[in-house]
Amino acid sequence: MAQPPILMLQDIRLTFGGTTLLDGAELALGPQERLCLVGRNGSGKSTLLKIVAGLIEADSGRRFLQPGATIRYLGQEPDLSGFATVRDYVDDGLAPGDADHSGQILIEALGLTGEEDPARLSGGEARRAALARALAPEPDILLLDEPTNHLDLPAIEWLEATLKARRGALILISHDRRFLEALSNATVWLDRGTTRRLDRGFAHFEDWRDEVLAAEEKERSRLDQRIAHETEWLRYGVTARRKRNMGRLRALQNMRDERRNLRRSAGTVSMAATEASASGKRVIAAENVSKSFEGRPIVRDLSIEINRGDRLGIVGPNGAGKTTLINLLTGNLAPDEGKVRLGTQLEMVSLDQRRAALDPNETLWRTLTGGSGDTVMVGGTPRHVAGYLKDFLFLPEQARSPVSALSGGERGRLMLARAFARPSNLLVLDEPTNDLDLETLDLLAELVADYSGTVLLVSHDRDFLDRTVTSVLVAEGDGHWIEYAGGYTDMLAQRGARPGASEPKEEAKRTASPDKGKDKPARAETRRKLSFREKHDLETLPGKIETLESEIAKLQERLADPALFTKDPDGFHTATKALETKAAERDAAEERWLELEMLREELESAR
Template sequence: MNYLSVENISKSFGERTLFENLSFGINKDQKIAFIAKNGSGKTSIMRIINGEDEPDTGQVVIRKDIKMAFLSQDHNLQEELTIEESIFASDNEILKVIEQYEKALENPEEEEAYQKAFDDMDRHNAWDFETQYKQILFKLKLEDLKLKVKNLSGGQKKRLSLAIILINRPDLLILDEPTNHLDLEMIEWLESYFAKENITLFMVTHDRFFLERVCNEILELDNGKLYQYKGNYSYYLEKKEERIASENASIDKAQNLFVKELAWMRRQPKARTTKSKSRQEDFYIIKQKAESRRKENVVELEINMERMGSKIIELHKISKKFNDKIILNDFSFDFQRGARIGIIGKNGTGKSTFLNLLTQTIPADSGKVIVGDTIKIGYYTQSGINPKPGQRVIDIIKEYGEYIPLAKGRIISASQLLERFLFDSKKQYDYVEKLSGGELKRLYLCTVLIQNPNFLILDEPTNDLDIVTLNVLESFLLDYPGCLLVVSHDRYFMDKIVDNLLVFRGQGEIENFPGNYSDFRAYEDSIEPVKEESKEKVNWKQNNPKTNGLNFNEQKEFQKIEREIKDLENKKIEIENLFSEGKVADNEIEGKANELQKIIQTIEEKEERWFELSAKMEE
């Protein structure tokens, strides 16, 4: 059953065309993710679908009998209402019945009103609905129903908007970045909720784990064209790669044919036969195809990292609390060279406070933070850029100098640097306040990296970045030689770039977990679930005493080293085969040889540690 049809819509702002002649449909039970680069018009398309904006051409046709809801980045709540009043403000008949019942409970002496409310609950089968909506509020941490909207944080308002939509059970749900402002526990609950509920979804999200587990179709807007993939995110990646390879092969073929046809065109006399005119028309079609090579505008990240000494950052018995809320309690940690650490935990457990203590933005109640003399911290905060009124994009970068140093003694102008971050010459003179959320994040990332830090701290870096930019950022961070500390709810991102976690449990409890997010989830899931009524979290440190001479961290390290050695051996064999088969180009020989030597050296180092742990196992 078709719920909604988008027919040949176009949208422009001045001379800038966002998209034109786009058509697609949304059918019952589809869970569609819409993927496009920032600035391609994703939000405009969602606003057009929801009737908040009009297309320049085309139309959106919505089936008359369906209920549709839109979760945008901006909440649409009444500031003076409480959480409870906001929920009951909808025209949902069952909610009205529950509202009357809740009021009757407050006045049990009015027996007639109470009996009527009780009977209405029975007649509308509202008991299960009440249980479910309260569970939604509980999962989204909105349990104080008397709180007024005006006193809620931005994240709480977003969660309340989401709760209201879920409670009202629309047939079609349009979501713009639904996982923003949710902690990992909430995100995983929302994933399972969408998996079991019969809701048709159309969403924009950068959360690739969410895409993988929730969506059954991907709709991609790429270079002005729409492509549909009937599968999840992994399927999309595979098929997109095949599509691009096929397109490029087709273009290469057209270019070869174009050269031949161009020579023929130049030989022809002015007076042409009908046959030659037909061939001439074909020539222009071939020419268009041959010149259609994809224009990949990709962010180019580069850094001239400051030299790093032996001492990095040491935390000695740090304590911090706000009133009765303990953030850290005698916490000690020594960052090692090349550390790649992720921080996870529920909202409110002190993750951002920890970063501010580390950077000495706020003081600790007790203890010491010792920063090595050679350490230069780059701190990407959630607050982002605070531009001066009337400041343009290029002015932000020129505050760091007209020319920026790069690696190996090279320099680059402020304008050239901005071009690498996808700000063309025209965009560089836009006012900063006119930039989109994604563009602001990209500009802010640029200002952090041009300071050439060797200790990079990223607090929720993936919010508002499109998937294309995320992939580039991940590639950069994988090669980043300094220390990396990341707070993120993006599980895909964390899996890719960190190999150790600090798990914030709340009330000063912080666990050092060796592994990435998937390792952590697998471990958590392997523990026998704790009974709900106990509300006590199993501590893996307490439940894993030393066995076979190794403690839990060492067991994890031992397993990890075995996997790493196997992967390195495979890479080593792959490069050796290239050399033995003569498949290494002359200009690549030195680079491949150095890569091989580095792999061999790494294998030797890891094998040495493997033997150390093996010996300890036998003690």
């Protein structure tokens, strides 16, 4: 960090109910730094952020805030009670001297009017109002705890662009991998009560974390070998039999204490879906399906065929009707027009985004067993409920606790545990990533990608969609839905606009045809040639990409020097910024080349 920190935490310690949550945690934030705070669910990230905000006082340690610096904090559950309108709530967060109109500008940018009653807001609307309140004063330090929760993709991408344009400092907690990669330039890892810092963005975090854990495991192995050697001496050594060497004995005891104190990292979820026998080849066939509510079209004349093994992602703004569409496709809701035919031998398991299927007064034990016995059938094999809960990182003492005592992330894991214990060949996942930590998200993505059955997935997580689905169904407005091959990024390349735009490209409309396998006559507007600029870009972009890759490799090699930051902090930050810029230029060039290459192939096939 080239400039003096605007905020600093030193040796922060905090204990809750006899359990040490923070044990010497530290954090430093530069004036324009964008820092992401990462760690497992329950590791204390939100608590540490509240200490940064001054909302919680640590048991010990030091908090320094540069005099005059302003802070705004967005928690996971903002409290809007006591305000007549959203505008009143947002304006209440302004300080003397702040522009009165800034709050209203942000309110409207986030899709609200300001006249809404806070008591009647949905989760997404409440989150937008809280964002407007946090951003309006343009604070020196902005603290955001899971800001993308309940937001749809257009809002997430608006927020991403807005935060990129800010000049102030930022500390961010999020489970949205793409969001973290786009915004962060430094990472703090909170693990087992302590913090480690990486002076690079989240895109580099996981490789670094794995190196740290591998080094820890290697050190544990060496310590185990030394303990075994000294124990052997203690039991059988000639000197030990004749007289005790008390110095060596004390050294052995110290090594054992060190081994006990070298705590292992948090456990990993053991996740596997119980798969039923294969369904029929055709899983869902919808023909000219339409559905409206109070005159508003939710689905208009949709025809789609979903076959065994397809993994369909469904995306669109909040209120577009994604959950309604899921209910139509699975037969839980009758269409106004058209028909939906379900295939044979279907065994469906659903995961509800609202966790409505969980009884808050029921224990985890009874939630999984249904109140009978102490075993859970998983893949046809009985598992003791305590052991199965352990696979999903629940402690034995939590088994008899009520669901109401669980955090949002823990409820998500419980829903997954219950869903995956049941045999299925059709998984219906409605926002399954809510509140899950990054490691659990990785495992869930692998499970979905490897699932041999069929998947219907509603998600606002761009990275999760890219890693799991084979096609994306997008809400285009006025009840129209269009299917695109590939993941979220592939959809953008084909569509040329973000979800929520009013007019899709004509080539995307053709891919929406229910007769995907039939050749269609080319439309008149596609019978054109590549422009001179398009031809030039198509020919020169590969060379530009190659040059950028070479420059990126040189920057990465320079930054790989562990002594660079100590010797030349300004040079380190310059190289880091240059690496981010070059990587962004390369990504944009690759996306442009892919778009032009697809256009060229389409024009040639239309001749």
